[in-house]
Amino acid sequence: MAELHLLGTILGCSDFKEPSGLFCKWKIATGESYDWQTLGGEVSGCTQVDALGGEGTDGVWDHPIDSHFVIPSMIGWPRMRVEVWSRDSGGSNTLCGYGFCNIPTSPGLHDIDIATWVPCGGIHERLCSFFLGMKPHLKDPSIVAHTRPGESRFGLKCESSGVVYLQIEVITSNLEAQGVCC
């Protein structure tokens, strides 16, 4: 059975507008058509809060990733989905960005910059977020990485946000033996 190891680090972020307290919720999402099983490690989690990161400075998360999958098919190769939030001094969280990247299929070290975006909504939502501090966010964040048939992102108004830095080492096992070139 072919196996996949993802080892790496969510290094940090930069270029976010929020003043401080950035953290990231991450998930390694696999396709739904085939059953990608996890043999070990976490496939989702939450990083530490960089209390000073934000507004011109880089946030440091240094969050380890070590996941072990069985590859049932080349279809549904994992993607990394990130949600960046900022926690203010009162402890309330504000959305700062959504983003995803494809996990590289070739073995070795990969430095990945994930550009993120944040929904801003129409005039009504923007007024609400200005006066009430409630930023619009997605009901189902799974559309960030996967678009199912019949679904569309059309009509969603967004603006660009900061960048998340990911360093990942891919190790495949027994994939060549099955005639797969990656």
Next chain:
Amino acid sequence: MSRAPKIPSTSDSSFYVMASGQIESAIFSGNLDNLYCRYALSFGNDWGVIHGVDSGLSQIARKDAGSQDQSVTWNFPIDCTFKATNAFGWPRLAISVYGVDALGRDVVRGYGSLLLPTSPGSHVRYVHTYTPMSSSILQRFISWMSGTHPEFFDSKFVSQGEGREVTRVRNTGVVKVTVNVMTKGMESFGYNSGGGVAGSTLNMGGSGNFSTTGGFNMGGPATPALSERY
């Protein structure tokens, strides 16, 4: 009975990873001096150390007083060989940097972690360090008065993913680590860790990437341009 070390044959039921290198130097924001570092390697259950030490404590280093150079040099060797049956739990280097303050107390100045490179070759890595922050202003005041700043209970905490969301940190500096990695028997396990392209992983400089120190803004006053140093 021969006392020569057994040279494992490729038919062994495990593969071997040899990591040797050094924690070369560090650069910290603020006027920090008299720094020393501790490293500990943390790894999964399927891994074991067959040679070398998996932790160490460096000497206390000062900056060069007469120079513009703001870095401290440790030049502290790392040498460890592992035997493993599963790439899950690949070793991580947990680095903690301590400083000696004016009253002679040990104060933590930064934590950071580094995944040992999985592809063979020579690698240079820059580890960004951070310290935990007190959860309230009162605690911050008490810790400032008493000189007991918050620390992680276990220095290997930074190489684990659990429980991280409750910690608030601030970034403090950058540590330069060089590692040479050799692997043996990984191919016979069916593993492909991209060893054929090891040369491409060597060059970490330029391109404005986070993992290099280029353009890293520490947010503090008068931080030297890190890219000039390295």
